[in-house]
Amino acid sequence: MxxxxxxxxxxxxxxxxxxxxxxxxxxxxxxxxxxxxxxxxxxxxxxxxxxxxxxxxxxxxxxxxxxxxxxxxxxxxxxxxxxxxxxxxxxxxxxxxxRVNCSRCHYVEEIEGVRMPKKPAEYRESVHRAALAAGNQKAPTCQNCHGSHDIVLASDPKSPVHRENVPQTCGACHIDIYSDYRESIHGRALEEGNRDVPVCTDCHGEHSIKSPKNPASSVYATNVPGTCSRCHASERLEEKYKLPKHRVETYRESYHGIANKFGSLTVANCASCHRAHDIRPSSDPKSSVHKANLPRTCGKCHKGANQNFARGKIHVIITRKEESLLYYVSNGFKWLTILTMTALVGHITLDLAAKYRKRRGEH
Ligand code: HEC
Ligand code: HEC
Ligand code: HEC
Ligand code: HEC
Ligand code: HEC
Ligand code: HEC
Ligand code: HEC
Ligand code: HEC
Ligand code: HEC
Incomplete structure (x- = not known):
């Protein structure tokens, strides 16, 4: 100088x-x-x-x-x-x-009469906070996602956490995932101004983001169907985008769906077949659920799955008896649950009744 x-x-x-x-x-x-x-x-x-x-x-x-x-x-x-x-x-x-500690103010209820949004507190439980605490300097603090002197409301298109900008903001660190997402049906639609498709935070949350291996994560194997269903079980969206109907319902009634509901982590959830980020319509040759790619997709878990194995319809409506195996499997589970619960309640009732009688007898 x-x-x-x-x-x-x-x-x-x-x-x-x-x-x-x-x-x-x-x-x-x-x-x-x-x-x-x-x-x-x-x-x-x-x-x-x-x-x-x-x-x-x-x-x-x-x-x-x-x-x-x-x-x-x-x-x-x-x-x-x-x-x-x-x-x-x-x-x-x-x-x-x-470094500035945003939490100093953003974990309090209000500052000088201004009510503070509660959500940032969830950051404490997030995978990002945990990574940072474990010494990973690449994990984001508040300022990585929000900025410093230029923070505006999330509703402002200039905000890095404005809906449309979220994929880029996360993508600055998760580069491969961002490039998959951009090419996906959801990512391309977002770029065309579609507001109904999910951005990263719709599936992962923003402050509460957890590892997919954490049972509390919205993308934990047994929670994925619920996360996709928020939109794909919606008749309004099915109508609006002419999407094939009953995809969620048919999954839930399938062998995979039922076992997933019972907590199986090995059966297929939506993302096992459709992938998590590179999701494409089945008509796209690059789609994991394109006919030609199904043997590979099913083959991840079903050794030796060939075109023939994969030919069976996936999203089938199984209230009809023709889809016999699936029908019986799904009904089998339903009845098994009902019978088990009945037996359990019966047992507890008898047990209580016996105890009650015993007590009365003693007094
Ligand atoms: C007399 C001039 C001067 C004034 C007044 C001044 N600063 Fe600075 N500031 C500097 C200089 C020079 C540096 C670079 C210091 C260095 O090289 O470590 C700096 C650095 C900083 C940094 C960055 C530090 C870092 O290590 O990254 C912050 C934050 C900062 N100032 C905030 C403030 C605030 C807040 C005030 C008012 C309370 C203030 N400054 C007033 C000259 C000033
Ligand atoms: C809402 C909180 C907030 C306020 C208010 C604020 N800063 Fe900062 N400032 C930050 C954050 C966040 C950073 C990024 C570095 C960090 O994380 O500590 C930063 C960084 C800086 C730096 C380092 C250069 C840079 O851009 O990284 C300087 C210098 C600085 N601030 C000066 C000021 C001055 C001068 C004022 C008042 C006019 C001010 N700050 C008000 C949050 C704030
Ligand atoms: C000194 C206390 C203080 C610190 C430190 C602070 N903020 Fe704030 N922040 C506020 C207050 C007060 C408001 C509400 C302003 C208003 O609405 O008038 C606010 C508003 C916000 C908002 C908009 C929320 C809304 O819905 O109105 C965001 C986002 C935000 N802060 C992020 C941050 C980030 C990120 C940092 C750290 C870089 C930070 N803040 C540091 C006091 C603070
Ligand atoms: C991984 C990125 C990420 C991190 C880290 C993060 N946020 Fe956020 N934050 C977001 C996103 C995305 C939104 C927008 C949610 C929405 O659209 O309503 C948001 C929303 C907010 C809001 C409400 C803003 C508004 O305009 O309504 C506040 C306040 C806030 N964050 C503060 C914080 C604080 C404080 C921290 C650190 C403890 C933090 N955030 C850490 C991504 C992040
Ligand atoms: C500043 C860089 C940075 C930003 C921005 C960022 N992340 Fe991360 N993220 C990381 C790091 C570092 C890890 C920890 C990786 C690890 O421990 O293996 C991580 C971990 C994760 C994980 C858990 C991965 C796993 O396998 O356990 C998810 C999910 C995630 N981030 C999603 C997001 C989303 C969604 C956003 C945007 C809202 C975002 N991240 C923004 C750096 C970032
Ligand atoms: C449609 C829902 C959805 C969207 C949108 C989404 N994800 Fe994911 N993400 C998932 C699911 C489901 C998993 C778990 C996949 C698995 O277990 O193989 C996952 C896993 C992850 C992981 C950890 C596993 C890995 O592959 O490293 C990270 C990091 C991540 N996502 C970041 C992002 C980022 C960044 C974006 C936005 C560019 C994003 N996700 C958008 C559903 C989504
Ligand atoms: C926030 C709402 C939302 C969430 C969450 C969501 N989607 Fe979507 N998805 C959409 C919308 C809207 C479209 C239609 C986009 C278009 O056609 O422009 C779509 C399109 C699709 C398509 C292509 C359909 C076709 O024939 O074009 C598939 C496959 C798909 N999503 C699978 C999934 C899976 C799997 C998940 C969960 C991992 C998921 N989606 C989560 C809203 C969502
Ligand atoms: C076992 C693999 C598998 C699972 C699990 C699965 N799907 Fe599919 N999905 C497919 C195949 C194959 C197709 C294309 C043929 C068809 O429609 O039956 C498809 C089609 C779709 C379509 C229409 C897209 C198109 O372009 O044809 C949507 C939307 C969809 N699935 C959503 C979901 C959702 C949401 C879940 C979880 C609730 C899910 N899928 C679970 C394999 C699967
Ligand atoms: C993430 C792993 C995974 C993927 C991917 C997967 N499955 Fe499965 N599937 C399983 C598991 C585990 C079972 C439980 C029975 C077993 O171990 O074979 C099962 C059971 C089944 C069943 C009923 C029981 C049986 O063995 O007849 C059918 C039918 C089936 N899968 C078809 C498919 C088809 C078709 C695909 C591809 C579109 C596919 N699966 C993709 C894990 C997967």
Whole structure:
């Protein structure tokens, strides 16, 4: 910076502070306490310099320019700089500034009369938080998804968490999945402006995201059918997009569907056949459920599945007896459950009755 012929006043101030700092170990800066966002000028005084930057050890630099307008147009327009940068208490401030902790405010019920949305608290239980706690620096904090000074409401198309922008925001880290999703029926429809198709957060949640291996995850094997059903059991959507009907119902009545409901993790759920992200109509030759690809799709689990094996209709309506095997399997399960429950309730009733009689006899 010294090479430049003339430099702004703020640099001069900074320079004098720096000299003061170097010459005196015990130098204490001027205490700052920002009472309202109007006082942000104290910080802006230096940080509105577009050239202000900090060289990092690896030779790269981060820009330290903060446009006061950006914050003023964000949801945090009423905040002071030190509301978020809480460890800055004097000027000049120390060098290693802590990362901003959004949770400080966003886990409370309300701030100065403004009610806080409750949802971010779910982040605590998420796979991302767990990964971060385990030392994975690539896992997202609030600011990775939301930004910092430029945070606007999710309903604003400029927000990185606005519905249409969610796949890109998640995709910045989950690149392969993003590219599969973009090519899928859901992803392509989204790009064409369809608002009925799912983005990442419809299937995964936003703050509560969990590993598919976690039974509490919306994409855990036994929860997948419920997650797809939110839309695919809807007659309105079936009509609107001329989708083949009864896909969910027929799955639920199939061998796979029933066993899945009973907690089997090995039978097929919707995503085992359709895939999770690269979902395509069966007419698309790249679809995992295109006729030509079915032997491979079923073959993941049914060793030696050939065209013949896969030919049996999948989404069949099995209230009719013609689909005999499936019909009996599904009815078998139904009756087995009913009989077991009846026997259990009967047993408990008899047991209670016996105990009751015994007690009365003793008194
Ligand atoms: C006298 C000029 C000056 C003032 C006033 C000033 N800063 Fe800074 N700020 C700097 C400089 C220079 C750096 C780079 C420091 C370094 O290289 O570590 C910086 C860095 C920062 C950083 C980034 C730190 C990091 O390590 O990434 C934050 C955040 C910050 N300032 C916030 C504030 C806030 C909030 C205020 C108001 C309370 C403020 N600054 C006031 C000059 C200033
Ligand atoms: C809503 C909280 C919030 C407020 C208010 C806020 N900041 Fe920040 N600031 C952040 C976050 C988040 C970062 C990104 C780094 C991090 O996560 O700590 C950041 C980063 C910075 C940086 C480092 C450069 C960068 O962009 O990464 C500077 C400098 C800075 N802030 C200055 C300011 C100044 C000056 C103000 C007041 C005008 C201010 N901040 C108000 C949240 C805030
Ligand atoms: C000092 C407390 C404070 C901190 C720290 C803070 N916020 Fe906020 N945040 C608020 C307040 C207050 C509002 C409500 C503003 C309003 O509606 O006037 C808000 C609003 C929001 C909203 C919009 C919510 C809505 O529905 O109105 C989002 C998103 C948000 N903050 C994200 C963040 C993120 C991400 C961080 C960290 C970078 C952060 N906040 C840090 C106080 C804070
Ligand atoms: C993995 C990405 C991700 C992370 C990490 C994340 N969020 Fe969010 N957040 C979202 C998405 C996506 C939405 C939008 C939900 C919607 O459309 O209603 C959202 C919504 C919000 C809202 C409501 C915004 C509004 O305008 O209604 C607040 C407040 C919020 N987040 C705060 C936080 C805080 C605080 C953290 C950290 C504890 C955090 N978020 C972490 C993705 C994330
Ligand atoms: C800043 C990078 C980043 C962003 C943004 C991000 N993630 Fe992640 N995500 C990670 C990392 C890192 C992991 C942990 C991977 C691990 O532990 O194997 C992870 C884990 C996951 C997992 C669990 C994977 C598993 O196999 O257990 C899911 C699901 C997930 N993220 C979905 C999302 C969604 C949906 C979004 C957007 C709302 C998102 N992520 C945004 C980095 C990110
Ligand atoms: C239609 C619902 C749906 C949508 C939309 C969706 N996912 Fe998934 N996702 C799933 C299912 C189901 C699984 C579990 C798949 C499995 O177990 O093989 C999964 C698994 C994952 C995993 C962990 C397993 C892996 O393959 O690494 C990550 C990470 C993930 N999704 C991220 C994303 C991201 C990022 C997006 C948006 C670009 C997204 N998902 C969109 C349903 C969805
Ligand atoms: C948020 C609602 C929603 C969710 C959740 C959802 N879908 Fe979809 N899906 C749609 C819509 C809407 C279409 C029609 C898109 C179009 O044709 O433009 C569609 C299309 C499809 C198609 C192609 C149908 C055809 O013939 O064109 C398949 C296959 C499909 N989805 C499977 C799934 C699976 C499997 C899941 C769960 C892992 C799932 N979907 C979750 C809304 C959803
Ligand atoms: C055992 C594999 C398998 C499972 C499990 C499965 N499907 Fe399918 N699905 C198929 C096949 C094969 C087709 C194409 C032929 C047909 O329609 O029967 C198909 C067709 C569809 C279609 C129409 C798309 C088209 O282009 O033909 C939708 C929508 C659909 N399935 C949704 C679902 C949903 C939702 C679930 C879970 C509730 C599910 N499927 C479970 C194999 C499966
Ligand atoms: C994720 C693994 C998985 C996939 C993919 C899968 N299945 Fe299954 N399926 C099973 C399991 C496990 C059973 C339980 C019986 C067994 O072990 O064979 C089963 C049972 C069945 C049954 C009834 C019992 C029987 O053996 O006759 C039929 C029919 C069936 N599958 C057809 C298919 C077809 C057709 C496909 C491809 C469109 C397919 N499955 C894809 C795991 C899968």
């Amino acid at each position: 010294m090479r430049r012929s003339h430099f702004p006043l703020s640099w001069l101030i900074l320079f004098s502070f720096a000299v003061a700092l170097l010459t005196s170990q015990s130098f204490a800066g001027i205490p700052v306490s920002l009472k309202s966002s109007a006082d942000n000028t104290v910080c802006i005084g230096c940080h509105d310099n577009p050239k202000l930057k900090k060289e990092l050890a690896d030779g790269t630099a981060i820009l330290l320019h903060v446009d006061s307008e950006t914050l003023a147009h964000s949801v945090h327009s009423g905040r002071t700089c030190t509301d978020c940068h809480t460890d800055i208490k004097e000027i000049p401030h120390r060098h290693a500034i802590e």
